[in-house]
Amino acid sequence: MSQFKALQVREAASGEFEQTVVMRDISELPEGELLIRVKYSSLNFKDALSASGNRGVTRKFPHTPGIDAAGIVEKSSVAEFRAGDEVIVTGYDLGMNTAGGLGQYIRIPAGWALKRPEGLSMREAMVLGTAGLTAALCIDKLEQAGITPDAGPILVTGATGGVGTIAVALLTKLGYSVTASTGKAWQSDFLKALGANEVTLRNVLAEGVEKPMLKEQWAGAVDTVGGDILFNVVKSLRYGASVACCGLTAGIEFKASVLPFILRGVNLLGVDSVELPLVVKASMWDKLSLQWKLDSLESLVTELQLEQLPEALGKILAGNMVGRVLVNLD
Structure with missing residues (x-):
């Protein structure tokens, strides 16, 4: 499959920014060592800023936001990852100026990805995000x-x-x-x-x-x-x-x-979680999957599909969202 669904933010002739679900081609993604099929993402305040056209977050449009992604490696050009590995990606430039997790595929540098800890499913990892x-x-x-x-x-x-x-x-x-x-x-x-x-x-x-x-x-x-x-x-x-x-x-x-x-x-x-060294992120994810694992995650989450995101992003900007928003990209 060369085409996939993604949320796209585009500047209209009026100067307003619109969010629509479009079909994209994998060839349009940036260069990177890992091609990942995204299973789950989540919504964050930074995603809402990007989706509203905030150029302090995202400089060029059209753009696909999404600073979080959990998915399966489809192609890897590095020895550290193989096709089939389940990975978590958060922060760095994902969803800012690099096409992000609110699309069914991302292509990224291998240095942005962590293998999923055994104690967390991909879904749980993105409820946390x-x-x-x-x-x-x-x-x-x-x-x-x-x-x-x-x-x-x-x-x-x-x-x-x-x-x-x-x-x-x-x-x-x-x-x-x-x-x-x-x-x-x-x-x-x-x-x-x-x-x-x-x-x-x-x-x-x-x-x-x-x-x-x-x-x-x-x-x-x-x-x-x-x-x-x-x-x-x-x-x-x-x-x-x-x-x-x-x-x-x-x-x-x-x-x-x-x-x-x-x-x-x-x-x-x-506290910064964006440019944090990967080894520090890994240690935190290990804690969240073991001694700090929460049993109450499902009570925090609203699960949405891509088509429902424009309304949810508006609620985040207005301060009306409670808890976490999980995005199911399957």
């Missing part, structure tokens, strides 16, 4: 900074999003006391079912932007939103505590001072 990898990296960084389950409450901001939901579930599995923050009050029961001990509303966390310091509350935090809420979290960390920062839905800037850092010795830890 970049969001699950990022959540795991955040928790791993917090633990490297010395945080333990008996330290006190851990805050998760943007808790109904992809990274947030998995972070809540993972922290709960590891024995932490979790406070989930969201702007969606009606999702409190959902978050408590994932394991959150408490749910606090986003507007509560936003109070006190003008103050240099806030009351000590959190033994640690996973922040997925950025903006002034992130620095409010920094200002309310307990002495010596840390926040792992991985998102920007509330903005890329915040009002800051050095006071929390020099008076309480707190840490702001940046």
Whole structure:
């Protein structure tokens, strides 16, 4: 088969960006050592940005987004992979300026792919996807900074999003006391079912932007939103505590001072899952397939086909998506 289905984002004459499902030819894919038949992908905030024409994510259109893919190698020009190998691909340039996982085939450098860990199916790997990898990296960084389950409450901001939901579930599995923050009050029961001990509303966390310091509350935090809420979290960390920062839905800037850092010795830890060395990604996927494996994955996921994605991408941009979106490309 030389043709395959893919979501294509195209700039219309009006300047608006349209998403449609088209047939593409494998010969149109970029050069690469691995040709992969994609079985599952997922939706992330970056995919929604690419699909809306954000040139900070994707420079040239038409384009197929999709920063995640799990599938089967059909052709390999390197010894490390053979036809039939099941692989996971997340990050690097996939779905940004290289045709991504929202198409039934991708062709990529071998250095972007990992063989599927035995403890995860391809479907489970894409329920996790970049969001699950990022959540795991955040928790791993917090633990490297010395945080333990008996330290006190851990805050998760943007808790109904992809990274947030998995972070809540993972922290709960590891024995932490979790406070989930969201702007969606009606999702409190959902978050408590994932394991959150408490749910606090986003507007509560936003109070006190003008103050240099806030009351000590959190033994640690996973922040997925950025903006002034992130620095409010920094200002309310307990002495010596840390926040792992991985998102920007509330903005890329915040009002800051050095006071929390020099008076309480707190840490702001940046987390990237895109250009991370493959060996580090592999170690996280091993954790997610073994000691950190979640039994609650299906409660997090909505499964969609390619034709349903334009509406779902709009919901992500509007902040109305809850949990993870799995894309079935079979």
